[in-house]
Amino acid sequence: MNDTIVALATPPGVSGLAVIRLSGRDSIEIAEKCFNPKGKLINAPSHTIHFGWIVHKDIRIDNVTASIFIEPRSYTGENSVEISCHGGMVIVDELINALIDCGARMAEPGEFTRRAFLNGKMDLMQVEAVADLIHSVTIPGAITAARQLHGEFTSRISNLRRKLLDICSLLELELDFSDEDLTFVKKDKIKDDVIDAISFCSSLAESYKAAEILRSGFFVGIAGFPNSGKSTLFNALLKKKRAIVSETPGTTRDYLEETIILNGMAVKLIDTAGLRETDNIIELEGIKLVQSILEQSNLVLVINDISISPEHSNELLTKLKKEYPKQEILLVQNKIDKINFKDIEKEDEIVYISAKTGEGIDYLEHILESAARKNIEGITDVLINQRHALLLKRIAEQLSLAVNSIDLGRENELISLDIRNAVNLLGELSGENWNEDVLNNIFSRFCIGK
Template structure:
């Protein structure tokens, strides 16, 4: 899989802009760049310049100037990929970008595949596999929390923790393997008491990392929040108030929202994806019926459910109050594990006595939280955001603990934990060293999968295919 050719790609997003960066990597990267570069003030050659320097000049071909550029040089092994790297900052015209890339292709470069620069960094030992995957997470991070986690993993926080556990387990594995060589002499090189303590420590760390995935997954992908309720109770108005923009159409006509509308904001550094759904009611309108069906599908997908109703209508209608209570309890019973936030909208239209009455009637529904707001007047919207934030366990984030966000890592940790459990059970039952060694090897294998100490071309292909070109 290791190629020694020189690759080239656009490292900035495609399209016109003020500046674009074109990246080359490979043994001949600097030499190839030299053939197309003319310094403005001197007859310098890039090959003779020091690493980590920037040079002003022109990219030219057969006497034709393509653009005035800045060329950055990074010589191996002190570069991102561990190879010679050249980065050309040119003007962001699509035409200029393509002209320069095509020029380098004619000079002997090859177009980089998705993630090939980072793949070379991994293959050349500049990053382990979990750090390489964190690069992709960092690029796609769109809130403070996901950025913080990606940065921690890219700096090796997670992989160093795994590497330490693997090293300790490997040391004991070596001693047990040594015992097998002296099986006829019945000697123990590995202290079983210390080994049990190590296994317990590994189990504890693995369990913590596995449990962190529940938090990490929602931080990485955003927390879906379904806003549900009857038609015309202010769901779209609430979505607009949360987003602070006119995202959803608002009108007095019941059933205006006939399809789900989604948008995302960051609250306290955590991404929340709000889903404005069609109003739930009996209807003969075919299109609205499809929207209502989608509403229940979105509730299934959501991790938090917000049930909205009109406080002024319900407080003046005892029958309506009972109906709302029944609807809330239906949702609560169908989704007992999902946080359910019941919101009385249009609080500006009712008196304090009416608020107290509603609070007494609806705040006591088991497993739900209750609050008043006015989406139109922006009353209580900030309190609502804080309530939503309280549903996320950000303790690990605040404590700078390692949080797992990658499903591949999660799968390997689960498998490693299962093998460590077998080792623990084997120790408890006095299992022979040769059988213990089998389970230890499997645990070590799954640890190695995470950091890339054990990998194959198919695995690497799947991982780096998800990267953008140029990274």
């Protein structure tokens, strides 16, 4: 961490401005070497901006502003310089090369944020919030990530950790006085507290599914027999011709994925190959793929061609409901333009559309949006990811062991041991106990410059 790293912090490409970031003990000296007029940056107080030229090998590359941040008052906690230059890859590359020639090195993905973590500027959950914030596809997702970044959730985890540590201390204190038969705390009270902690952790772990919806969108798989109009519906919802539509059954063989935003909710639509018994190898592969997509979907739309018969897909529907009991499955009757729609008996839980004319699409959009919204209810200040969910489950398990030990009237030592295991896992969650593998995994989601 002693070297100085450099990277472009803004997206590459042509733009009005680009920002190049330097961080490390020598970053101000390195920037100074390339900066004209001389002596300006090296003597600058923290949080000041300076106008000048970046000059390298006697060539003036660009006129820029350099912002100076003196440790520890910077994003990384180290001396940092942010150079705003004109956008455009040639200028940016030249500037970065100049800074590398003067002693900086190209940053690894996420290295700025990694340094911020290692310098105690943020905890691990805040680091993960940075990644979520950058990748947010919706406003609610970004707002939740921003709250997590602010550290609200970390303080809830720290409070729980402190509370459990207090319980351990009491149990262990009682152990020290065991000869005198003193009781410091009622086991019932401890048991209640531990049970509260279990339900806190379990409900957080369960919010993983909802957080994934906020993070990457509500997954909607479009399934049904070939030719039922799945791709036509996919295009109608996207409002563009994305998937190939034809009257030949078996048109879609791979799957197509696109995200739409419905009133601020991201909905990821997946058009799949028609489901049927087939001996065409390519189609079979497509059908296998459908199964894995349906497993991942939050909602499955089964499209039926009502012009064949309203009951045409009933057997398929029953089969899917049986195979995917956890999935929400909705029957969509398509091609109502081909029948005498007024005369048929309608059922409440079925959606009727014509993907071709657009009739009923607004209503279907409304259904998709409210289903997505229902699934994220209750999420306020944290986006649980897979790492958190797995840890939280293990914490709840350890605490359940403690409850079990209390019920069996075991020694304080044993109860305390289980609770201490849970405390250690809580430390892993917030990053108080971390290891290189966990860090590498988290930072693999970052881009260079963040």
